[in-house]
Amino acid sequence: MRELVTRSIPVLDALGPSPWRGVLDSAVMTAHDCITTAAIERTAALFSD
Structure with missing residues (x-):
């Protein structure tokens, strides 16, 4: 989950002022x-091993 959150940050930035930005x-x-x-x-x- 933490990786998903971390990977989502650049995607949100790339959306710019898109209406989907707030939802995501x-x-x-x-x-x-x-x-x-x-x-x-x-x-x-x-x-863990």
Whole structure:
């Protein structure tokens, strides 16, 4: 999720004043707000060797 949020930033910038910019920005920020420390740790644990 964090990677998705990070990759979305240049896309939002490229949209400029598009009406979709606000919609996508809200979706990205909502996703970012949903990333909790516990979720990050669980995800990291899934992919640890």
